[in-house]
Amino acid sequence: MKIQKLAVLFVVATLSACAQVPKQATVFHYATIDALLAGAYEGELTVDELKRKGDFGIGTFNRVDGEMIVLDGDVFQFKADGTVAKASGGQFTPFAVVTSFKADNRYEVSKETSMKELEDMLDERLVNKNLFYAIRVDGEFKQLTTRAISPQDKPYKPLAEVTKTQTLFNFSNTRGTLVAFRSPGFAKGFNVPGYHWHYLSDDRKAGGHVLALSLSQGAIKVGAASDIEIKLPANSMFANTNQTVDRATELKAVEKLRKD
């Protein structure tokens, strides 16, 4: 009894020491979207380290080798050759966004819904546009178009150049999960304002960065986050990237193949 009491006391004391200002749900960022847009394709954060910051999220791998999907604590890599694999713990990311997913709200979709309709529907429901939202959609998709990027070689070109050679994938009647964030406008320097959708199929055979979709039916879960963490890479590539320019046009170009 005495031992238990003392142990509990220590745990409570230590927990309150690291909690400090009460934490809400946190969205963790490694690096910035502006650095990625500029061609800083090498980071030093491993998949194992990223996993400690969240169980749900999106990103890419060093050399922009495919699209990252973090789902239920596993990190998947959808490559430009169309294969899906679990990433190894030692793989590096140059940019990733993760959270510990916790749903505040659930919605159902039962009629055919395009990407734009899905975003409009969510925009109606997510009243506070200045929070981050993690969005999970488990469903059946009549049609889904994704892209993935092939691993790049140095000297790295800006992402808007690289996406001109991206590989497109069209999936029909696929069942799986959309992993997404909605980020507020003030995130423009470090994340993608608005919606950013990645996909992974239930059979772990399809995935990618979503450009278009037609959802037949699905269950949507949304979790708001009001705490943000950003960890900056320590390498010279990140240090030397010009992050003072407005990259909104480049970001639009990277996203422009979307067919709403």
Next chain:
Amino acid sequence: MKIQKLAVLFVVATLSACAQVPKQATVFHYATIDALLAGAYEGELTVDELKRKGDFGIGTFNRVDGEMIVLDGDVFQFKADGTVAKASGGQFTPFAVVTSFKADNRYEVSKETSMKELEDMLDERLVNKNLFYAIRVDGEFKQLTTRAISPQDKPYKPLAEVTKTQTLFNFSNTRGTLVAFRSPGFAKGFNVPGYHWHYLSDDRKAGGHVLALSLSQGAIKVGAASDIEIKLPANSMFANTNQTVDRATELKAVEKLRKD
């Protein structure tokens, strides 16, 4: 012995649970500069809560009632009536940026130096422009111009409107401390890119948001930070602020009385 071992085990387990990815120096933000520019002048973070996030920094108080200077763990309020007082633990801030100050580098200034010369000198030394830097300058100032804003009433006007009625202060031969940050370009939505200087005199009688200065001699300490935290207010004022527009011009207007 058994009790101690068990307790130590619990502490180690709990500490490693909160340490996770190794932390570098962290700059903590409450709210965003874009919300402040838009007139969201009410926050819910207390001075006591802010202190737990750092011992050094800058900000303002609810209703933009004066300028905040956080120095050696104390939080000071320089009001538009020219008085300095220690803030009480229960006062609220709508926007603040703090860190646990730790100097990586030190420089000396021994000849008369303007604000622009000081910033140029630092720009030469702070090679990585994509990190945050906390900057502390203890020195003697031949001349120093600051401003402070009077507490505002609802409905709140945008900050660029409010600063038109700011109170200016000219101090001569004052000895004290500049408390500042240099923020990278990608921080544009949530912090002020470039330098942001506040001041507090040794006799705790002068202070404010610095617009111009002439440093006679001083000791500069700089600490880099690669980890960023942002905590967003939960109130409706922050939620309803339009943070999708580019407020660079407004930010410039707020800073425009600088006489370099």
